[in-house]
Amino acid sequence: MSREYELKVDPSTLGSGASGSSRSTINRRQFLKYGFNTATGVLAASLGVLGFSAILLPPGGGTSGDLGVVFWAKGREDEAWYGAKHEQMMTRTDFVNEAAKSSTGTAGAAGIWNGVPVVVTYVDHVKNKDTPVFNGKARFQFMEGYDETGKRIGHFEDLSDADPRIFPSDNLVMIFGRCTHLCCIPGWQLVSNSYTDDSWTPGGGDEGGTKLFCICHSSRFDPTALEMNSNRNRSSGATFSYAGIRRAGGPAPVGLPLIPIQLNGDVIEGITDYIDWYTYCD
Numbered sequence: 001m002s003r004e005y006e007l008k009v010d011p012s013t014l015g016s017g018a019s020g021s022s023r024s025t026i027n028r029r030q031f032l033k034y035g036f037n038t039a040t041g042v043l044a045a046s047l048g049v050l051g052f053s054a055i056l057l058p059p060g061g062g063t064s065g066d067l068g069v070v071f072w073a074k075g076r077e078d079e080a081w082y083g084a085k086h087e088q089m090m091t092r093t094d095f096v097n098e099a100a101k102s103s104t105g106t107a108g109a110a111g112i113w114n115g116v117p118v119v120v121t122y123v124d125h126v127k128n129k130d131t132p133v134f135n136g137k138a139r140f141q142f143m144e145g146y147d148e149t150g151k152r153i154g155h156f157e158d159l160s161d162a163d164p165r166i167f168p169s170d171n172l173v174m175i176f177g178r179c180t181h182l183c184c185i186p187g188w189q190l191v192s193n194s195y196t197d198d199s200w201t202p203g204g205g206d207e208g209g210t211k212l213f214c215i216c217h218s219s220r221f222d223p224t225a226l227e228m229n230s231n232r233n234r235s236s237g238a239t240f241s242y243a244g245i246r247r248a249g250g251p252a253p254v255g256l257p258l259i260p261i262q263l264n265g266d267v268i269e270g271i272t273d274y275i276d277w278y279t280y281c282d
């Protein structure tokens, strides 16, 4: 039986309702794969020639296929539902089929878009949005956002009204995959714990599952809670507002930015108009 490593969470960083779930375990194989490089994250380490600077490519990167997103399951080919699709283009149908197996109607997958790590999440929003809100009926929630000092920044729809492409379409969102704490790469069900199981609680809090989970220091992000937020350009120090998903708990100060998407037929593509939102890591 493989040895399991316990990930301890700093209690001061836990949000309300997390006290009974402050630890998670990964086995040695997972630790070596996912926990090794806390500074840059395991996906970045495995990207080879695809570095973060690739995002500085002009829109489209020069060829028509560059806006597409590919599944990234390196090292998890036998575990992730998309393991057999590693490096294949993501399609909406892939997520619809996987979400049909979920009690919450959600599905997520790690990917690479324009040289950077992303997580794509499907939420059965159209089906659930007009039904009473209660646990398990996942839908997107459009919320007020706050900066790391708690100051209100604005509402998600302030941004999506200005550019409707920011509003989630086709039940999908794509999220930039670098943690706002120390830039590790959060994942979808990389580990099994109460934050990653197939459950959902409304409100954008820390209760319930279907979270993106960063195994470096246990930050959690709710891909169904969409808000406006703010962060800082790592090089210039300039502050910028962005549309993103809510930080639910852990040491990350703010949520993760969205990468607006469009469908090309069934293929999921990212829109490159908001690269300033992804400048808080090296």
Ligand code: FES
Pocket: 179, 180, 181, 182, 183, 184, 185, 214, 215, 216, 217, 218, 219, 250, 251, 252
């Ligand atoms: S890098 Fe620390 S929680 Fe993600």
